[in-house]
Amino acid sequence: MRADSRERMFLRSALAPDSRVQADSELLPWIDSRRAASPFEVQRAPLGSLDGWSFDQDGNLGHRSGKFFRIEGLHVSTNAGPTRQWEQPIMDQPEIGILGIVAKRFDGLIHFLMQAKMEPGNIDPVQITPTVQATRSNYTQVHQGARPRYVEYFLERERGRMLVDQLQYEQASTFLGKRNRNMVVLVEDEVPVHEDFRWLTLGQVKRLLTRPNLVSMDARTVLSCIPLVDQTDGRHPEALAASAVEDPLNDFQLGLLASMSPSGRALHSDEDIVGWLAGLRCQYELDVERTALGSMPCWTWSELDITHDGGRYFSVVGVHVQATNREVGSWDQPLVASTERGLAAFLVKRINDVPHLLIQGKVEPGNPDIVAVGPTVQCALNGQRVRDGSSRFMDTVLSAPKDSVWFSSVQSEEGGRFYHVENDYRIVEIDPSGAPDEPDGYMWVTLRQLNQLLRFGQVNIEARSLLSCLSLI
């Protein structure tokens, strides 16, 4: 991390007082202790050898229980972008899972019960995750294991008050219409804290986000749903930001806060933004059809793995896992592995002195609504694109002067489905007087407007994940 003055200002809250419950200085040692306490071993294994998994006659990969997820082939045709037709593997997991965080006040400050959890696809095996991440198979015990800890707080509504409860899409480039229920429940009663769990403030989680690959994608998507300030009706049961402020706000944060106000002067009306999305959804066609994984052109399918012939995009690999602290002691599973590092970035510009973020309408094959709101840049950082500048605004992000970089860190995708998939996350401010304006398919919106789109499930996971890195506290 660079430590220039403006970035220091942005990260000043990293120096905020410790939580009343768990001092910052104890967090990393606790994570280390969890890693040490629970041996967790991941070995790559040929797809054809995975216990419980098998290929059907079309070469599609599934579990013998019929649950968890399947990997199938997808034929995509679209009128968006330079490539109009392609085949690709896609994960099919039709169940809606739960990503839930239990919250509780200590000395008036809301804390979140976060877990140190290991997943086979993580780079360092342990990450900070929500209290609960459970597929329906998990909590209905398809795999004969124990019911996930704390899941009752999300299944039994009398346990607390639901602060967040939103359906959000997962990675629509590799999942077919997969959504999870992102939940935060505020409880009053004493909550027993298992040794893999700790109460953290929002500020503490945000500080951990400045480290590479430590806060899981699942944690990030839930955090992105937490309304930073009350947006519309003065009636949100908990003004979460107010409940979590540990420290005075800096200039950037004050600007963001101002942009959350309904009276903040946005470049576009809310109605215009809905119309912009409607227009893109009419302009772009997207036809997806399931096809046999085993016979896709441009992909090589073998007992070992499934790879793209050009070495691009991603591959499907297998792992054998041995764990001591999971519902079952050992298992095999396929994972989607990265072949290219990605870049996800927001450009920020002050317009009418209010910070605006540049959003992009993103066509993704797994999104049944064709177009979702994505970050300014969302692309693979491969040599080809870096050279030919074919991904718009990538150069602006990569060549930004240090003092305009508000956030920069490396974050990885969920390690239960993705193997070592890393993205560079950047939030970069550009000069108010300068380009870029709004090319087709892009729009400058305030944080309030983006949060509104997010609440209604219109924002993709890459943009949500970046938003979770924004810190108001």
Added chain:
Amino acid sequence: MRADSRERMFLRSALAPDSRVQADSELLPWIDSRRAASPFEVQRAPLGSLDGWSFDQDGNLGHRSGKFFRIEGLHVSTNAGPTRQWEQPIMDQPEIGILGIVAKRFDGLIHFLMQAKMEPGNIDPVQITPTVQATRSNYTQVHQGARPRYVEYFLERERGRMLVDQLQYEQASTFLGKRNRNMVVLVEDEVPVHEDFRWLTLGQVKRLLTRPNLVSMDARTVLSCIPLVDQTDGRHPEALAASAVEDPLNDFQLGLLASMSPSGRALHSDEDIVGWLAGLRCQYELDVERTALGSMPCWTWSELDITHDGGRYFSVVGVHVQATNREVGSWDQPLVASTERGLAAFLVKRINDVPHLLIQGKVEPGNPDIVAVGPTVQCALNGQRVRDGSSRFMDTVLSAPKDSVWFSSVQSEEGGRFYHVENDYRIVEIDPSGAPDEPDGYMWVTLRQLNQLLRFGQVNIEARSLLSCLSLI
């Protein structure tokens, strides 16, 4: 229409001064003149005899061009409601059409260019429709006819400023995932007015809504998208309500207006409403699979028509149309015909002295998102249900004392796809102190909150249509 005092108050705006452009007293004679000027003849015809339409080997019905729409079979299974599995005909029309109204100020007051248009399924052949209603086939001239009048105002963005541009679902009980683009464009330039068109104020259209079957469903859905007051950011380009007020507001209207304010005390937070919908979408399963129209149990398929063996729901019939004022002079087409009259109603209750509407989570087979927001009551008014009271709140609506009925009229479905399908529309206020509370699947929301859900495409066409009957002006 009953003329008790409270209803008179509600309808007082019906007595408001005439538009500067078109006096109220001239409207009905103009409609009569259009009916007289353009002979339009509709004859029932056997499905098997429709020119250009044919059954394929599965008995599915389609047009030889491959365009317009198809009628296929659908197998539905769900865990919602008393019937868990059924087959039904479904209309498949994957294109997104345009429902557009051209708007223009005269003496400061916004007027809407409405058309007197004939459709084969209308009871009286002529209805008031949007300026443009065009399928993609229409405006790309698949049927070799003329391009629909005024469609350029919606295809060429420089023609005006878009006030409304939202994707909204059609009838999800009979259409498979069909959406239209609901648009209102405000223009400055002179607009040539063809004799089938007139400039009407919003108030004039709302007054026509108190008459049976005169304002088309397409007009109603577009009107429902017009934000009555600016909701959030003070930045909507046109405060439409303010631009269209002809008359002081009455007590009911003032209450509704108050409920549009962000500071109006709503029973539930916006976040809670999103969570309520998320919960329903997780609770309910809905699997739909296309099946052969010609071999559905419980339906009788013939060259003449397709009917339900119990005489329930709807049937599919054919018509032969001769017209003088349409893109083509004559055509044949199938239509969905009603076998039962429907009821669509909102209960209204003052909570914290703010009017709230009772919404219902409605599972409908053609909605890919499983659950949409529906009105309090949306059901067939058949003898069985009236007798056994199986449709919740139907009795409350039907037995409401006269002075609590805010709106009551008969409106029909779009006559280009539906044949004589009528619904009773009611808006009924219940005592603040009385039942009902909120059973599972129902929620009291303010008009502001309902408009927010509507803007993001969460509200079904029956609820939208009812909302269009609410009058603030």
